[in-house]
Amino acid sequence: MSGRLIVVSNRVPLGGPPQGGLVVALHECLEEIGGLWVGAAGDTAEAPSQTFTEHDEASYRKLTFELSQEDYANYYLGYANAVLWPLCHRRGDLIDLQPEYHAGYMAVNERLAGMLAEIVEPDDRIWIHDYHFFPLAHCLRARGVKASLGFFLHIPFPTRTDLDALPNRDDFLDWIAAFDLVGLQTQADVASCLEVYRAMGEGEMLLDGTLRHGKRRFAVQSFPIGIDAQGFAETAVRGNGREILNLRPAEKLLIGIDRLDYSKGLPNRMRAVGQYLDERSENDPRATFLQIAPPTREGVEAYDDIRAELERISGQENGKHSDLDWTPIRYIHQMVPRESLAPILRAANVGLVTPMADGMNLVAKEFVAAQDAGDPGVLILSRFAGAAEQLSEALIVNPFDMAEMADAIRRALAMPQTERRQRHEALASSVFSENIGHWTQTYLDAFRRAAPSVTPMPLSA
Structure with missing residues (x-):
């Protein structure tokens, strides 16, 4: 043969x-x-x-x-x-x-x-x-x-x-x-x-x-x-992400999904969320940041260090900003089934994809595929992710600049629906046409x- x-x-x-x-x-x-x-x-x-x-x-x-x-x-x-x-x-x-x-x-x-x-x-x-x-x-x-x-x-x-x-x-x-x-x-x-x-x-x-x-x-x-954009979009509508997370009706959702790896920029991302919370006014909506970071290569010193750092940062920020009925940062260090991830991404108002270096980053594309085209969320994307070459209508940020990322979060949460839809239409065109096939x-x-x-x-x- x-x-x-x-x-x-x-x-x-x-x-x-x-x-x-x-x-x-x-x-x-x-x-x-x-x-x-x-x-x-x-x-x-x-x-x-x-x-x-x-x-x-x-x-x-x-x-x-x-x-x-x-x-x-x-x-x-x-x-x-x-x-x-x-x-x-x-x-x-x-x-x-x-x-x-x-x-x-x-x-x-x-x-x-x-x-x-x-x-x-x-x-x-x-x-x-x-x-x-x-x-x-x-x-x-x-x-x-x-x-x-x-x-x-x-x-x-x-x-x-x-x-x-x-x-x-x-x-x-x-x-x-x-x-x-x-x-x-x-x-x-x-x-x-x-x-x-x-x-x-x-x-x-x-x-x-x-x-x-x-x-x-x-x-x-x-x-x-x-990615298999159509398949992911279909999975995203099979569940209700807000119900999975038990979010209040007016509560906004920021989402990050990454393997626990030093290349993903997770400590800087969490610090940027903390800076946004520091500067948030009473009139701004409550925004919960969910970071899902499944373990990888446990026992390797560099990975153990980043896990300890994330636990420390999330604890400090929650200590400063939590209320009796609100924990602004949720950090999950375990696998979450794909059947839950897709609806959660659909429910998110902001997707945070801010690696220091990344070949492509398919979470950015999954976030786009999962969105409701009529009322989509906003993708914040590192200029050092390979996906930034294709997804230029995202809010492109420098993952080393916490102030810039905090400002992008503020801008994304306040972005009018018309602009969100225009940006999403351009992003979705790329994600669905240049799919895995x-x-x-x-x-x-x-x-x-x-x-x-x-x-x-x-x-x-």
Whole structure:
């Protein structure tokens, strides 16, 4: 069998219907055209097998590979999330460089490349996702794999300055150049990538728009990821968000929904809400801020620190501003079902999406999709979210400036319905037309056009 699409991602959805826009989109794509989905198994193994485990629960093949506890510590928690994640999110101060992290990261990618090389046919197309697998194409090329290799990075592409913090930065340039098509979220990311190769790798932009690095020629394009806007809108009207939250009739709702991560700007956001409350007049409506921040990577010091900081800030602000019948900040550090999130977003008067750095941020698009077009809420969006390139009719703010964010909250709560509807109409046009299906189709169309450059490349030392 040849000409298959092989998707490689950190995890493969197993057991039950797929959840989440990206997972659903890839699932539907593979169901339609066939192929394989490859990813790590959910549990660690004492001695990882050198062969895939096949799961018989879809009309296409699902294959998983195993990680040992040491792999999980060094490849996943270590290099991927303690080095590459802060590197790509402009937090070089949080990078934890340990020799065993890089060794573990390369070992997993090389092992996976060896396993894939055994099953890949020359006419296959391999679509690799995210920072866990930066070196995978390079490892596959070194094994003589001639299939087309595509990549999509869901987080920001590192800048030249970011990469200066990486001891193996020259290897990084070879890793990326081993793909035929590199998909990034925004035009700003594409510009960062081109600047990196121009300044650090002596890259050459060719007349056909591709980039040359050494003997490799590859394409770099922006493919802003979308959501299942129609499906999310339908979920949003199946419940009553105000009843879920037990809000009073005149009470306004500000909403933030983010994983508990230092890139999301949560402490500054909460401080900005506090500043708004400090300056609020008696005639201003009561506005409750609900921040939902599910846990992630617990036990990692940087994440434990931000959790403690949020608990401290919310406690201080509630101590200053709460009344007998009103708690202005509600902070929830746990998962909330999607069936409740969508109606809550619909009920919100203001959506606060203020990351310090973000590849796209799909909560911004979900907020837009959930709104009542006749009486919509207002989106406040960080200029550092990838979504800001598409959603320019939001109130764009600097997440480092608490005064500006407090002023945007005040403006959003006072905004007349006519202006809210005009802004929402422009935002919804983008969110509904450039949805998750559009993203999948445009990437795969470009992938088919990308001519593979199969010059073998040796593995870097």
